[in-house]
Amino acid sequence: MLIEHQDSPRYIRLHADDNVGVVVNDQGVAAGSRFADGLAAAEHIPQSHKVALADLAEGAEVVRYGQVIGYALQPIPRGSWVTEAHLRMPEPPALDSLPRATQAVAPVEPLEGFTFEGFRNPDGSVGTRNLLGVSTTVQCVAGVLEHCVERARKELLPKYPNVDDVIALSHSYGCGVAINAPDAVIPIRTLFNLARNPNLGGQALVIGLGCEKLQPVQLMPGDALTSGMSEPQWLYRLQESGNGFAGMVGQILGLIEARLEVLDARRRETCPASELVVGMQCGGSDAFSGITANPALGVTADLLVRAGATVMFSENTEVRDGIHLLTPRAATPEVADALIREMDWYDRYLARGMADRSANTTPGNKKGGLNNIVEKAMGSIAKSGSSPIAGVVPPGEKVRGKGLQFCATPASDFICGTLQLAAGMNLHVFTTGRGTPYGLAMVPVIKVATRSELAERWPDLIDVDAGRVTSGRLSLEELGGEIFRLYLDVASGRTRTWAERHRLHNDLVLFNPAPVT
Amino acid sequence: MLIEHQDSPRYIRLHADDNVGVVVNDQGVAAGSRFADGLAAAEHIPQSHKVALADLAEGAEVVRYGQVIGYALQPIPRGSWVTEAHLRMPEPPALDSLPRATQAVAPVEPLEGFTFEGFRNPDGSVGTRNLLGVSTTVQCVAGVLEHCVERARKELLPKYPNVDDVIALSHSYGCGVAINAPDAVIPIRTLFNLARNPNLGGQALVIGLGCEKLQPVQLMPGDALTSGMSEPQWLYRLQESGNGFAGMVGQILGLIEARLEVLDARRRETCPASELVVGMQCGGSDAFSGITANPALGVTADLLVRAGATVMFSENTEVRDGIHLLTPRAATPEVADALIREMDWYDRYLARGMADRSANTTPGNKKGGLNNIVEKAMGSIAKSGSSPIAGVVPPGEKVRGKGLQFCATPASDFICGTLQLAAGMNLHVFTTGRGTPYGLAMVPVIKVATRSELAERWPDLIDVDAGRVTSGRLSLEELGGEIFRLYLDVASGRTRTWAERHRLHNDLVLFNPAPVT
Ligand SMILES: [Ca+2]
Ligand SMILES: [Ca+2]
Ligand SMILES: [Ca+2]
């Protein structure tokens, strides 16, 4: 499919210092084509790949986003296609001498009066959906629970129309793992906090086996979630079944129905936009991610911060090479220290497995014009907008406080999503350049395409077309405002995302840096 | 429920050198009760826990299975309950001075004439079920594929009655991982070999996204599985969809139906028992695992070896403390070296994460009378019977050759099961003392309870009651023979296991010792 500017070769230069531009045209540009400024393409350059805007000597800095993304390994003449083979990747910024909380913060005008219709929880948090989530201590129970959840959806859910769904919080942790290894704290607290996601309505229900290492008390340690309930009301261990499979199924369906009754009595109420906890992520990125979709999320992040909401960016290996741009934005030196601590921990985690942050980039990224992790990182952190970084959430912990938060996670789409759910995300936004049908059971996922070609080819998967920015139909600010309003509509249940409509539910994936046994 | 011997206190002593016995009675024995030999219980001792058969001085060796399972931390009077608190755990055997292939092998009589009805594959292997397995390169595709598989089961499968099921080989690997890290070879070759499990009929079908790190060619490298097929016949990348979700679903259902047509033409044929590839595992073990169910599997393992079949035992951390009993049984010094190599690799893997093999034991094991990993290991390796160890299968690799094989895996139930599937298992047997509803989609799982109490309480989950051995109703040899015949019945599809009847399908879990990104 051709779009309007097909015939006039175009590139985008993002920063005045950049000596490369990104080709916009869907089919790329042919050798000899002239851009509006007279630059001639020396060869065919595919869409989203880079053209040299100046003659670059061997060893010269190659600059995009105003940042050095590589050094020329050979002379690169003006008009050439700049590929991975032409670049030596820079080292990541050293972590011991970074500026900490040095950037002056311009006062911003609060954004008031924006609301959504949400489900207020006993702990004060707000759900955007009314789900019954059944926690599990161990994978052993997954088969039985899946059977029960399927039956509950068919046989029970129709009787409780105010409940959106019944979901199993299945995972592969809980036994066969070194549960006392130092790093085991991460998967354990992740499971603890997943059970407390705002979309689960503060209803405790745990299915265990009985002999596993992860004990139910580690998920429900006698706190508010189980107060007023006796253990048999919130916990069932399969090994207690006096009547095999039939006994288990009967008991679990009974527990599910009791929780459904409670959840069904809930109603949406008007809540300020400050109750949103938006998790931002990118996956299947291309060179447009950093031009269209991610900067548009940056605009929405700034709007959310002004509205008093919580908004999280993540993906350690996509932040590592831009860390020198982020520590100055930390609200306090302590927040900067926390950012540095997470980067340092992850450097060592990767080194232990004989890898480094460059293992992040995928063949698809490269096909999409991203030459290396430095270039990818610059595009990824555009999601963070321009607000001060108010806090850092270690992996598996719950976010505390409002504003822009760095939730430290691997970039792996499902691990990042799972950790953002544990952090308390009630709305997820996911940008993609190459395309992915990503979806989660626990929150609505809004998918934003970086290019119109993808949005138009996948009309029943992509919720927002950010490619309208490159075609000049929309400014980044207009697009950001549109997505912000969509957040409120989706949060209110007025709009259902494509992933929700098709019930595209990728499994939770825990981050377990400790060994299995 | 009381069983016949309830009123007469009984313990089992497995080896003439043992100075502890295991209490058999369902409700344990009360303080003061007298066993048949006149020993009086000094206190209440629960079922499957140990009673001291002699006065044990501080520092004395505590011996079970003829092996030291601990040293007395304090004097333990005759008749006392021997608990974890009384024992110091021995160090694991050093790996540098083990006897290698030293044990004389008594000639055994071949077992001839046993057959089963199986599905012969193009590569010569034999399936016990006729399944369509859809491989995936990355978790991104799981939601869409799950939707397609569900529809295929409802809409297509009834038209192809000779096909048992359509299953998705979903997993959390493929992207967001350090795919070039040295240890990444393990998950990658696991996925490669899973697609070649004998129960999948040698039919290649891969669903990918398009931009992931794991490339389809790593699963289907132009070998026999895809010969005669063009790439579009065995591979579909979601990013190729010209019509979004609807387009993907249509394409995938078309590919599934084409493969179903091929599979539906297959018929079972009579195959020698030597085509069985039995994977043995234990989970939720108790002190009876090493007395009833596991030694019974040892008997079946010896029968399978005599019949020329392949039988695998696994679970590194449950073998480590008994390695000095296994290296002498290696068929050759090279096999002994391979055993030692796998133990050494796993020691270092655990140490890297600040754990050791003692992280294996669970609260349930301990409640079930297993004081530490040494005692657990002695019971676990009883599954290996008495045959020479003919080979060692590194994690994720395919078994080569017949006879008794050590398939090196974590003890984690689902990781072990997944690796045994990759090794080529066409029948799975799983012993349990505490009880688990374990099931896999790719092979029938026969579950064997160590105690009659469990078997009788879970009549619709447990396939075999090994507790009949302790009640004296059956000898280990009789039970082993019964299970051997059940292997042939289940393999032939004449008997369906409880896990199959309820469709209890635990997810595949890959062993990925490398970092995620
Ligand atoms: Ca990303
Ligand atoms: Ca990601
Ligand atoms: Ca085991």
Ligand SMILES: [Ca+2]
């Ligand atoms: Ca196991």
Ligand SMILES: [Ca+2]
């Ligand atoms: Ca699943």
